[in-house]
Amino acid sequence: MKLLFVHQNFPAQFLHLAPEMQRLGHDVRALTDAANRNPSPVPLLRYDFKPAPVEPQHTRLGRNYTTMSDRGVTVARFARQLRAQGYVPDVIYGHSGWGETLFLKEVWPEARLLVFAEFYYRGEGADSGFDPEFQRRGFDQAMIAQGRAAHLGQALLHADRGISPTLWQADSHPPALRRLIEVIFDGVDCDRLAPDPAARFTLPDGRQLRRGDEVLTFVNRNLEPYRGYHIFMRALPAVLAARPQARVVIVGGDGVSYGQPPKEGTWKDVFLDEVKDRLDLSRVHFTGKLPYDRLVDLIHVSRAHAYLTYPFVLSWSMVETLAAGTLVIGSDTAPVAEVIQDGVNGRLVDFFDVRGWSDALADALARPEAYLQMRETARQMAREQYDLRSVCLPRQVELLTRLDRA
Known part of the structure; x- marks a missing residue:
């Protein structure tokens, strides 16, 4: 398959999956912010995002969405250039948290879109208002937390599937979105982490x-x-x-x-x-x-x-x-x-x-x-x-393969 990873700070959560998909013979590329200087295991495509200053008094609860959707627009315009050059991925896998995947289906409607649904902000029952020493709890704070989730909900609604690393993180999403999400942990290298008496x-x-x-x-x-x-x-x-x-x-x-x-x-x-x-x-x-x-x-x-x-x-x-x-x-x-x-x-x-x-x-x-x-x-x-090689990576590969064949 032609597989495109999308993350402004790539490789991030895709550190192991991207090279594994490449090893399996797929055409793997990654779309990332031009400012990202992380070494990459796969070829990079870089978009240039320079966000305009956000005026809180004008954008109010929408200030987070303004920034994220502006990035999404930048990514989509760059994607249109890629399409004009003949590049059409079969599967796109991106993190929903930065707005990058918001409009990619407008560019590549035939591609299958998987989003990494890491967390869904909500007014109560999670981080908002948890620690009274640093956070106020109340109606206004609940609305602010809900406002931060707008782009996350939109990203999932336009995706074919979502993936969360833990049940609790998946369950932070409302039921209409939760049913789109599969739970697969990122994975840890248990062999590399084996106890070392000589450490x-x-x-x-x-x-x-x-x-x-x-x-x-x-x-x-x-x-x-x-x-x-x-x-x-x-x-x-x-x-x-x-x-x-x-x-x-x-x-x-x-x-x-x-x-x-x-x-x-x-x-x-x-x-x-x-x-x-x-x-x-x-x-x-x-x-x-x-x-x-x-x-x-x-x-x-x-x-x-x-x-x-x-x-x-x-x-x-x-x-x-x-x-x-x-x-x-x-x-x-x-x-x-x-x-x-x-x-x-x-x-x-x-x-x-x-x-x-x-x-x-x-x-x-x-x-x-x-x-x-x-x-x-x-x-x-x-x-x-949670082992990377025997449990998590095979499940991630299976999900991407299943999407490609859907």
Whole structure:
């Protein structure tokens, strides 16, 4: 088939699928923003998008749709040029979140369109209003959240199928859209993540951590409230007081992936400043963002890994950590509880229970032998349900093949 991936930051979710489809003999290309500098496993087609400034007082609840649909128009016009040159894909697979797929059926009506339906914003029951410290809950906020979903609904309505990585993310969509969605996780490489007794991780100060050391880890793309950084930092003083040999490694950037930035500075510094007088900072190590190989090394030396999230998109890092056989203590929020069963393949703690987090993390560091069965169960579950090569990639390939033959 002629297969076109569409993502402004390609390869993103298609990192493994695109080269696999190429390996299977298909004509694979990717359509992406000209500003994207990520290395690509397949040939790229680049559109140039320079969004016009959005005036909130004029666009009001439509400001998000304005930006996303403007990108969609740019992509569609570029696609018309491709069609004029004779390029017509059989199947298009794009992420719905950026507006890129909105008008592609107008250009290629004969193509089958699959959209990656990652999340559907709604007024209540998900991330909106979940954390009263940073979010207001009310009618206006519900309408704002609903407004952010306009382009997501349109993208699915014009698609032939949708795909979501977890049941909870699929179920965030209203019933009329949910029936279009199949649930297939992106996949993690369980072989690459297999426990490594010889693993070493070098800290920013040059010291090395080894498997068996008392290491607590926290990993996210950016350190921010959506991923529970504030709760984790508030739990740390009691953890370090209880475990005088423990070291804490915190991975993530200073930016904001979700939600709003602080009024001043970075979320990292806001919550570090809140507790630093009660921390032994010589045992708390911030690494910034890490290359994947180093991240895997860190997971392998970790004795306990904390993962928190609002009811929102689940991070790959949590499933990767389970696949590595490292104990995960996760927030008892719906996307996490879909994967972790408390006391079976990990631990769950109420997102806001700072004392509960301190106690759970300190116990995991103090009694690693008590959690061996959970770690083994977690790795086996990851291999059976989320493995890239044996489970997820074959299912993704089958879906694309089925669409091509429809």
